[in-house]
Amino acid sequence: MIDVYLLSGFLGSGKTSLLMNLIAQLKEQGKKPAVLMNEFGSISIDSDTVGQSKDVPLKELLNGCICCTGSEKTEAQLQGLLEEHEEIDVILIETTGAAHPVEALDAVYSPLFADRLTIKGIITVADAKRWLERDKMSPQIRSLFMEQIRHAHILLANKTDLLTEGELATVSMELANYNDTAPIIQTANGHIAFSFIEETLGKMQKSERPTIVSGKNLPLSSKLITFDNAVEKDEFESWVRSLPDTVYRMKGYVPLKGSKNPFLFQYAYGMVNWIPEYVKMEARLVVIGEGISDIEYGGTPKH
Numbered sequence: 645m646i647d648v649y650l651l652s653g654f655l656g657s658g659k660t661s662l663l664m665n666l667i668a669q670l671k672e673q674g675k676k677p678a679v680l681m682n683e684f685g686s687i688s689i690d691s692d693t694v695g696q697s698k699d700v701p702l703k704e705l706l707n708g709c710i711c712c713t714g715s716e717k718t719e720a721q722l723q724g725l726l727e728e729h730e731e732i733d734v735i736l737i738e739t740t741g742a743a744h745p746v747e748a749l750d751a752v753y754s755p756l757f758a759d760r761l762t763i764k765g766i767i768t769v770a771d772a773k774r775w776l777e778r779d780k781m782s783p784q785i786r787s788l789f790m791e792q793i794r795h796a797h798i799l800l801a802n803k804t805d806l807l808t809e810g811e812l813a814t815v816s817m818e819l820a821n822y823n824d825t826a827p828i829i830q831t832a833n834g835h836i837a838f839s840f841i842e843e844t845l846g847k848m849q850k851s852e853r854p855t856i857v858s859g860k861n862l863p864l865s866s867k868l869i870t871f872d873n874a875v876e877k878d879e880f881e882s883w884v885r886s887l888p889d890t891v892y893r894m895k896g897y898v899p900l901k902g903s904k905n906p907f908l909f910q911y912a913y914g915m916v917n918w919i920p921e922y923v924k925m926e927a928r929l930v931v932i933g934e935g936i937s938d939i940e941y942g943g944t945p946k947h
């Protein structure tokens with residue numbers, strides 16, 4: 645299994661700096677990291693920086709963010725990385741600072757990779773100075789900035805060099821109030837030990853079930869559902885409607901009674917979408933949300 649880490653954080657918060665630090669540490673440990681990154685616009689500034697480490701495989705998604713370029717593209721890029729570089733053991737994904745973490749995670753979770761990739765979690769870089777000045781942001785942007793912080797599994801309060809001791813204490817306390825599950829690490833230029841990230845996220849995963857990042861104490865988790873038998877479409881949809889609001893996203897291949905191949909099933913914000921598949925994909929579904937570890941598919945109970 646290849647470990648996948650998602651680097652989130654607002655525009656300019658220090659994600660690329662963190663990425664470069666992590667790559668250097670991984671290489672020192674003899675590991676083979678690969679990078680998937682996406683940038684706003686069609687000029688690849690950040691990937692040029694990373695591209696200087698010629699031995700680090702890199703795929704980029706230009707012109708849009710990982711969430712709105714569509715998960716198909718992300719899947720294709722990941723597929724490309726996996727096929728072209730069999731030796732990879734860690735994938736670092738840098739999302740554009742304008743990506744919502746749930747959507748970015750969503751683009752990465754694919755039933756195609758369920759048995760090849762272990763999504764370890766989201767590391768959010770928060771610009772500590774910006775946090776103190778968040779009231780100056782427009783409500784929409786502030787909400788994105790805050791969402792990225794809220795969904796972090798590990799939170800870096802970065803750019804500490806720009807703050808006084810007193811300001812630092814305030815930022816740490818306020819961040820802890822806002823996301824009380826993620827460890828908060830004060831950093832400058834994204835300097836953090838990769839071993840800390842690995843151990844922290846490893847422990848979070850162990851405390852719950854082994855698939856991907858999951859757990860009641862984590863802001864976001866995922867669950868893989870498999871099917872032994874084909875299901876009735878209506879029955880499946882009533883099960884979908886019975887799920888809690890904290891299920892944000894589902895996608896995968898669902899075997900429907902009377903159909904040759906499992907259908908591609910998509911769910912987002914209450915909407916379901918079925919697309920026939922001409923290839924026989926493995927029947928499995930990824931569910932992403934909060935507090936979803938008890939969700940199982942059992943069809944609708946018969947009366």
Ligand SMILES: Nc1nc2c(ncn2[C@@H]2O[C@H](COP(=O)(O)OP(=O)(O)OP(=O)(O)O)[C@@H](O)[C@H]2O)c(=O)[nH]1
Pocket residue numbers: 653654655656657658659660661662690740741802803804805806831832833834
């Ligand atoms: N003073 C200070 N500057 C920093 C720190 N970390 C990063 N920077 C600077 O902030 C700027 C943005 O850093 P990046 O690492 O490119 O940030 P990013 O999150 O990748 O930016 P986007 O790709 O635009 O979202 C760069 O000029 C960095 O040198 C820090 O801890 N302190």
